[in-house]
Amino acid sequence: MSGHHTIAETEKAVQAKLGAVPLHREQMAAVSNIHRAATAIRQHLENSVLRTSDLTWTGFVVLWVVWIWGEMETRYVAEEAGISKGTLTGVAKTLQSRGLLERLGHPTDGRLAVLRLTPEGEELMGDLFPKFNEEEVFVSNPLESSEAQSLAEMRRRMVTHLEANGEQRRLDLRGDTPLPPRRSGRRAKHG
Amino acid sequence: MSGHHTIAETEKAVQAKLGAVPLHREQMAAVSNIHRAATAIRQHLENSVLRTSDLTWTGFVVLWVVWIWGEMETRYVAEEAGISKGTLTGVAKTLQSRGLLERLGHPTDGRLAVLRLTPEGEELMGDLFPKFNEEEVFVSNPLESSEAQSLAEMRRRMVTHLEANGEQRRLDLRGDTPLPPRRSGRRAKHG
DNA sequence: CAGACATAGTTCGGAACCGCAAGTATTGTG
DNA sequence: CACAATACTTGCGGTTCCGAACTATGTCTG
Numbered sequence: 001m002s003g004h005h006t007i008a009e010t011e012k013a014v015q016a017k018l019g020a021v022p023l024h025r026e027q028m029a030a031v032s033n034i035h036r037a038a039t040a041i042r043q044h045l046e047n048s049v050l051r052t053s054d055l056t057w058t059g060f061v062v063l064w065v066v067w068i069w070g071e072m073e074t075r076y077v078a079e080e081a082g083i084s085k086g087t088l089t090g091v092a093k094t095l096q097s098r099g100l101l102e103r104l105g106h107p108t109d110g111r112l113a114v115l116r117l118t119p120e121g122e123e124l125m126g127d128l129f130p131k132f133n134e135e136e137v138f139v140s141n142p143l144e145s146s147e148a149q150s151l152a153e154m155r156r157r158m159v160t161h162l163e164a165n166g167e168q169r170r171l172d173l174r175g176d177t178p179l180p181p182r183r184s185g186r187r188a189k190h191g
Numbered sequence: 192m193s194g195h196h197t198i199a200e201t202e203k204a205v206q207a208k209l210g211a212v213p214l215h216r217e218q219m220a221a222v223s224n225i226h227r228a229a230t231a232i233r234q235h236l237e238n239s240v241l242r243t244s245d246l247t248w249t250g251f252v253v254l255w256v257v258w259i260w261g262e263m264e265t266r267y268v269a270e271e272a273g274i275s276k277g278t279l280t281g282v283a284k285t286l287q288s289r290g291l292l293e294r295l296g297h298p299t300d301g302r303l304a305v306l307r308l309t310p311e312g313e314e315l316m317g318d319l320f321p322k323f324n325e326e327e328v329f330v331s332n333p334l335e336s337s338e339a340q341s342l343a344e345m346r347r348r349m350v351t352h353l354e355a356n357g358e359q360r361r362l363d364l365r366g367d368t369p370l371p372p373r374r375s376g377r378r379a380k381h382g
Numbered sequence: 383c384a385g386a387c388a389t390a391g392t393t394c395g396g397a398a399c400c401g402c403a404a405g406t407a408t409t410g411t412g
Numbered sequence: 413c414a415c416a417a418t419a420c421t422t423g424c425g426g427t428t429c430c431g432a433a434c435t436a437t438g439t440c441t442g
Contacts (some may be wrong), residue, residue, distance in 0.1 A: 003270065005260070018320070024328045025338045031232060031327040034246070036273040037346040038229035040353050041222060043430090047370070048361045048376040054374055056228075058398065067194070068204045080196065080208040081334045082227045087399050089421060094397085095418070110275070111408045111419040114225035136222040137215045138360055142348040148217040151345050160229050169329055170239045179238070183245055184426030186403045234400095247427060256406095262384055266390065278429050285427075302390045302437045375396030377432050386441085393434070399427080410417075 043140050049131045053124060058083060060128075062091050063100060063117065067125040071116045073106070100124060210321060232330050240322045244315060251323075253282050254291060254308065258316040262307045264297070291315060 005013075011025060028122045037083050052059050058081070066072055072080075078088040093103040094117060100121035106112035117125065140148050196204075200246065200378055233248050249272070256271045257263055263271075269279040283306060286292040290341060291312035297303035331339050 010259065015258055018434080021328055024324055026339040027328045027331040028324060028416095029331055029339065033223070033346055033350070035229045035233060035252075038226045039273050040357075042226060044353055044357050044361070048364050051370060051373070052365070054371065056398070061226075068208055073419090077439080079264065082230045083398090085420070086401080086422085087390060092400075109409075109419085113420065120351050133215055133219055137218045137348060139353060140218040142199060142352045143218075143345055145217045146369050147345055151342065152217075152224060154334055154338055154342050155224055158330060159224070159228050159231050161333045162235055163329060165246075166231075166235050170235070173239050174243070179242060180245070182401060183244075185401050186404065186424045249428060264390090275430055276391065277393080277431070295426070300390090300438075304391065330426085350440070373396085373431065374432070375398095377394050377396090377434090384442095386439100388439075390437080391435085394432090396430095398437100399431080401424105401426100403422100403424090405422075406420085408418080408420105411415085412413100 003060070009044055011039075044139060045132065045135055048135050049128060053128060055128075059095055060092055060132075062088065062115075063095065063121060063125055064129070066101065066115050066117055067122070067129075071114050074113045074115060095121075198334050235321065235330060236326055240319060244319060246319075249278075249282055250286055251319075253279065253306075253315055254286065254312060257292065257306050257308055257322070258320075262295070262305050265304045265306055268306055271373070314317075 011081065013027075021119075029145070044058055055063070060085075061081045062077060065077050072091070074088060075085060077092075079084045081088065083091070092101060092103065096103060100119055102118050104116060105116045106114055143151065170187055202219070205219070237248055241248065247256070253268060253274075254273045255270050260267075260271075264278060265279055265283070268283075269276045272279065276284070283292060283294060287294060290309055293307055293309055295307060297305055297306045334342065
């Protein structure tokens, strides 16, 4: 995954490329490879335990969230799973079609929808999660227990910070110029 | 991003769910939220600096790799960017169509293709990267400089370990039963 | 040098995914 | 009761993504 260049080589090349521009090295290192690490871990988990049950990463995460918390309103499921509501609708549909998940109306508030595992889903997760956790152990083998803890703690701090201040930061950055629309996406009906 | 449940609450719920099954807490914490953190960071970067240039995360990473290393064979670009060769073909096509990237044949080995930035691509990256790095600083604000370093170092250890031992581990896990094909994916021509 | 094998890249199938707009239904409020 | 707010779904247009099949090229070996 780290290709054929080390981090040190990469930083050197970046510095050469930027010349006089000051570079924030530690922060670059702290951020730049997180996505690659996440991808590597995700692929290991997908190809070791998830694939045999024909689950995608996202499908598993959604099942996991609902499994842990029991019945859960869809908006919270999306939030906890880190996907958009629209995506959740599709993923939930896939999982429903495989008989792992069911969708219920909320008893008092008719606007809400609630997700719950079917017995099959419960059984699958009861079987799958221990295996999943075993691979989490494998993946974090090279870390001391205390390191694993502080790693999680640092990440939590970054996420909390982003949640608290990210939106304001983005607002400040773009000032008065509004965010341009994406290239893709539905267009307004008239025009 | 962390929804309305803290990590501690989540762990408690997991333990309740699993009952007697021993749970590897630190490792679970070390792994389970990395993807969520990566997503949060990615979305901040996309919506702060990338969106104004209509670049996706992956598109930016590919440009970045080629920018740093100059001309580069596509297989190495894919490896450094952490995507499959097939994905790179599509991404490179998109970037070519926007005039940021060009594709050259290799002079001596006809199988190889080489990517290089166009002058427009060079200019864009020269403008964009400092802004990107600024946001990397923002994202890692809550970390001490030494923490940022050790974070990156731990992650690097995990990735290295996966690269070295992941495939063997997956082989051991599935034993003699072959990996089932994905639900999606190309099928053999005949049938 | 032909045939086997290896390597690099592209094509393709199917799914995930986003962000937005619009639509539906329900609930809260003045 | 009109009207705003909320929750979810649907659909659009695009990108990304994997991995297997396929194509083209290079290399090794008898």
